[in-house]
Amino acid sequence: xxxxxxxxxxxxxxxxxxxxxxxxxxxxxxxxxxxxxxxxxxxxxxxxxxxxxxxxxxxxxxxxxxxxxxxxxxxxxxxxxxxxxxxxxxxxxxxxxxxxxxxxxxxxxxxxxxxxxxxxxxxxxxxxxxxxxxxxxxxxxxxxxxxxxxxxxxxxxxxxxxxxxxxxxxxxxxxxxxxxxxxxxxxxxxxxxxxxxxxxxxxxxxxxxxxxxxxxxxxxxxxxxxxxxxxxxxxxxxxxxxxxxxxxxxxxxxxxxxxxxxxxxxxxxxxxxxxxxxxxxxxxxxxxxxxxxxxxxxxxxxxxxxxxxxxxxxxxxxxxxxxxxxxxxxxxxxxxxxxxxxxxxxxxxxxxxxxxxxxxxxxxxxxxxxxxxxxxxxxxxxxxxxxxxxxxxxxxxxxxxxxxxxxxxxxxxxxxxxxxxxxxxxxxxxxxxxxxxxxxxxxxxxxxxxxxxxxxxxxxxxxxxxxxxxxxxxxxxxxxxxxxxxxxxxxxxxxxxxxxxx
Amino acid sequence: xxxxxxxxxxxxxxxxxxxxxxxxxxxxxxxxxxxxxxxxxxxxxxxxxxxxxxxxxxxxxxxxxxxxxxxxxxxxxxxxxxxxxxxxxxxxxxxxxxxxxxxxxxxxxxxxxxxxxxxxxxxxxxxxxxxxxxxxxxxxxxxxxxxxxxxxx
Numbered sequence: 001x002x003x004x005x006x007x008x009x010x011x012x013x014x015x016x017x018x019x020x021x022x023x024x025x026x027x028x029x030x031x032x033x034x035x036x037x038x039x040x041x042x043x044x045x046x047x048x049x050x051x052x053x054x055x056x057x058x059x060x061x062x063x064x065x066x067x068x069x070x071x072x073x074x075x076x077x078x079x080x081x082x083x084x085x086x087x088x089x090x091x092x093x094x095x096x097x098x099x100x101x102x103x104x105x106x107x108x109x110x111x112x113x114x115x116x117x118x119x120x121x122x123x124x125x126x127x128x129x130x131x132x133x134x135x136x137x138x139x140x141x142x143x144x145x146x147x148x149x150x151x152x153x154x155x156x157x158x159x160x161x162x163x164x165x166x167x168x169x170x171x172x173x174x175x176x177x178x179x180x181x182x183x184x185x186x187x188x189x190x191x192x193x194x195x196x197x198x199x200x201x202x203x204x205x206x207x208x209x210x211x212x213x214x215x216x217x218x219x220x221x222x223x224x225x226x227x228x229x230x231x232x233x234x235x236x237x238x239x240x241x242x243x244x245x246x247x248x249x250x251x252x253x254x255x256x257x258x259x260x261x262x263x264x265x266x267x268x269x270x271x272x273x274x275x276x277x278x279x280x281x282x283x284x285x286x287x288x289x290x291x292x293x294x295x296x297x298x299x300x301x302x303x304x305x306x307x308x309x310x311x312x313x314x315x316x317x318x319x320x321x322x323x324x325x326x327x328x329x330x331x332x333x334x335x336x337x338x339x340x341x342x343x344x345x346x347x348x349x350x351x352x353x354x355x356x357x358x359x360x361x362x363x364x365x366x367x368x369x370x371x372x373x374x375x376x377x378x379x380x381x382x383x384x385x386x387x388x389x390x391x392x393x394x395x396x397x398x399x400x401x402x403x404x405x406x407x408x409x410x411x412x413x414x415x416x417x418x419x420x421x422x423x424x425x426x427x428x429x430x431x432x433x434x435x436x437x438x439x440x441x442x443x444x445x446x447x448x449x450x451x452x453x454x455x456x457x458x459x460x461x462x463x464x465x466x467x468x469x470x471x472x473x474x475x476x477x478x479x480x481x482x483x484x485x486x487x488x489x490x491x492x493x494x495x496x497x498x499x500x501x502x
Numbered sequence: 503x504x505x506x507x508x509x510x511x512x513x514x515x516x517x518x519x520x521x522x523x524x525x526x527x528x529x530x531x532x533x534x535x536x537x538x539x540x541x542x543x544x545x546x547x548x549x550x551x552x553x554x555x556x557x558x559x560x561x562x563x564x565x566x567x568x569x570x571x572x573x574x575x576x577x578x579x580x581x582x583x584x585x586x587x588x589x590x591x592x593x594x595x596x597x598x599x600x601x602x603x604x605x606x607x608x609x610x611x612x613x614x615x616x617x618x619x620x621x622x623x624x625x626x627x628x629x630x631x632x633x634x635x636x637x638x639x640x641x642x643x644x645x646x647x648x649x650x651x652x653x654x655x
Binding site: 049051052053166167169170173174176177180184186187189191192194218219220222223225226390391392393395396397399400401403404407408411413416417420427428431432433434446449450453454457458462 | 503506507509510511513514517518521524525528529537539541542543545546547549550553554556557560576577580582584585587588589592593595596599600608611612615616619620621622630631634638642645646650651652653654655
């Protein structure tokens, strides 16, 4: 293990690689701080550009963008009361009131240091849990892998807002159906191509991914044009900023609890920083001796908890992505796309065959957080400018960069048209309030599901019984079903006991 | 919102049904010899159809729609002029790429979109839009052609 770690470190601690991580973090911070531009968008812009790069260089760069973009959301949340990314929604609740009271530097420092600590703790969880899970996953057969895919879809449906669970399933089936398009390698027949030869190679994941996320987002962002958010003016003082670190360290319990929540939620497929920051905020409120002060911008823990949790989710989300090939959230989905672009299939075999790459990721993760923290000390004035850039300048540039990125993947216009087509699909789903994430998961996990199901049936002589009789597979399926069935039952039970305490 | 949901379910069911009928044209052959080549696609599309039927029934019977925005409000939001303008310009941009060339079409798209999306148009906007366009083209050219040595569309 140590030799792999040293090899990984030797790749990361190269001047150009360190510079790439720093640039990635800086770019991520700027993009993440602009409300409406998520970390997913930041990675989507970057992934195609890494195509020509070495993997040992591209992965640290992407890790930098990933860490920077998630962290960047806190500036908009604190100074504008609009979260730069959904991951910072909880930060608005107390960060903005604190800043409005003239303590903007304190609020920013609390959020930045909490982010750093949450991210570092999640990095430790990643380093400790991922190799162990990969070892366990090596014993998985096709039954377990298929059960994991089923679990992923059930989990996403269970996590969607009330009344949209079935819609999440429909979205997943759209993705699975789109994954059917093209040549079936097992039978040598083309499926659902409707006579178009361009469809025979199927849909390339990245243009679909970028189209589904970027186009609806950019179209929706046009609504903000001309609306001036009130950016709080701050007198940024580095000394005050640095001094807040001591205050952060006096809330170890809150940091640990929020980081733990972040890591656990991050591990769950389909949900990530967007949920963890809200859960961490509500748990911090519940644990507080002065819950009535939450929302007033007085307490440090109310700003720290959501930020520690959203950054902790990043390490958590990377665990299932690296060990099982199942992404934890939309951003890790993009990272998965980057791996696939470079011909690497994440999963337990990645740990066995490319241990050095795994360590490149681990070490780059920590380095990215270190850069993120350092850069924040000097980048606050720049990010303040970034959040007030008029959208009419940003939107066309991002659309062009996405288009060029999609083209450069394979040098063919078909991918660009796919980008547009998936963008329109994403927009249609956006109007119908159908979650987009299951579509992409269906598209990416579809081939895996088909292959594992065929293998499982072939090994089991056509029997489906091993899916439930094998302990791990049976447990995963049971948890999947319970995750969908239990919450409404418990909700009804709670409602009943609230109405009729007797 | 009920109408929107029903519309979505109708489109979804149609697409799944078309897919399901197409899968019927496949031959049974499969390399594994155990499962048919039709098995997995029919499973996916069949379950997809079933989910669509369940959602349609749920939409028709649910009473949560009273407090949600109506069809007209939802679609007014979806077809806001700026959104349609951006989408239209983007489609024209993609279609013009081949006949006009990438650099020219990109420059035109970037400049025109920036100017048309802006809430107030004045000479300063045109200058800034021009600078943004030049900067974008320079960035793309330097990054893709010079540094990554990739092809432009």
